Amino acid sequence: MLLAxxxxxxxxxxxxxxxxxxxILRLPDFYTRMHPAGKLDSMGSLLVNLGVAIYVALDFxxxxxxxxxxxxxxxxxxxxxxxxxxxxxxxxxxxxxxEPWKKG
Amino acid sequence: xxxxxxxxxxxxVEALDKSxxxxxxxxxxxxxxxxxxxxxxxxxxxxxxxxxxFHLSLGVISSTxxxxxxxxxxxxxxxxxxxxxxxxxLSYLPWLLWQIWLANxxxxxxxxxxxxxxxxxxxxxxxxxGLKKDLSKLTLANSITLTPGTITISISxxxxxxxxxxxxVSAEGxxxxxxxxxxxxxxxxx
Numbered sequence: 131m132l133l134a135x136x137x138x139x140x141x142x143x144x145x146x147x148x149x150x151x152x153x154i155l156r157l158p159d160f161y162t163r164m165h166p167a168g169k170l171d172s173m174g175s176l177l178v179n180l181g182v183a184i185y186v187a188l189d190f191x192x193x194x195x196x197x198x199x200x201x202x203x204x205x206x207x208x209x210x211x212x213x214x215x216x217x218x219x220x221x222x223x224x225x226x227x228x229e230p231w232k233k234g
Numbered sequence: 235x236x237x238x239x240x241x242x243x244x245x246x247v248e249a250l251d252k253s254x255x256x257x258x259x260x261x262x263x264x265x266x267x268x269x270x271x272x273x274x275x276x277x278x279x280x281x282x283x284x285x286x287x288f289h290l291s292l293g294v295i296s297s298t299x300x301x302x303x304x305x306x307x308x309x310x311x312x313x314x315x316x317x318x319x320x321x322x323x324l325s326y327l328p329w330l331l332w333q334i335w336l337a338n339x340x341x342x343x344x345x346x347x348x349x350x351x352x353x354x355x356x357x358x359x360x361x362x363x364g365l366k367k368d369l370s371k372l373t374l375a376n377s378i379t380l381t382p383g384t385i386t387i388s389i390s391x392x393x394x395x396x397x398x399x400x401x402x403v404s405a406e407g408x409x410x411x412x413x414x415x416x417x418x419x420x421x422x423x424x
Contacts, residue, residue, distance in 0.1 A: 146342060153345030161385070162356050165400045166345050169382035173338040196283045203280070213379035220385050220398060230398065233355050 143177030159231035168216035326420035341382035
């Protein structure tokens with residue numbers, strides 16, 4: 131039962147990662163590409179890490195519990211650093227004078 | 235402790251000299267140090283995974299050094315009602331995670347839709363939420379960037395945000411003011 135849950139989480143995370151890559155290829159310019167690059171990837175890695183953490187903790191002992199906490203902490207640190215990095219790159223592009231793509 | 239007093243700004247040291255040792259300011263500084271120590275030590279135990287006296291004592295020593303030296307670097311971590319404000323902030327997080335999930339689903343649909351160029355309508359929007367504290371501006375900026383479809387470009391000195399949005403639906407949480415209200419409530423500015 132829990133094994134099915136981790137499989138679903140990992141597959142769902144991979145769908146998000148795939149969506150991020152497809153979005154980077156299909157969107158028209160730098161700024162719009164930053165949206166899937168920065169966000170869908172962090173959601174995908176959060177789901178994959180959650181699945182892996184549950185999978186490791188299935189065989190329950192102290193060492194495995196510590197490992198799954200570490201795996202979850204990876205997701206926490208991605209969620210702390212990813213918005214900052216995305217903001218920095220976009221801010222640098224605006225300062226450098228790159229015009230955003232507009233419809234029409 | 236002499237070193238940590240040197241590291242504090244001159245005005246803080248002066249305030250400390252004037253006051254009695256048991257006033258709320260100094261108690262809250264001590265409380266924030268203790269919280270920082272506990273968090274650091276828990277992290278140490280998780281990352282080392284060894285619970286023999288040698289490794290634990292190394293952890294105690296390094297956590298003490300870091301919490302004594304790093305305390306004055308984060309002025310937002312002290313002040314009155316520290317625990318209550320952390321509680322309010324933690325109650326903001328589940329809502330934020332739910333918004334991130336919803337926006338991710340929208341972004342995923344957008345990314346796989348066959349007519350992606352017709353659906354997106356990128357624009358830079360400017361607004362002033364009227365936040366006072368730096369920490370609440372930082373939280374709002376990071377929340378906006380974390381929610382897919384919107385990226386904070388910059389915050390001016392007067393608190394004006396510039397945000398790049400990919401389509402109208404993604405920016406609804408900002409333009410309707412829901413997220414701003416939540417952040418104001420989380421930091422006690424409403």
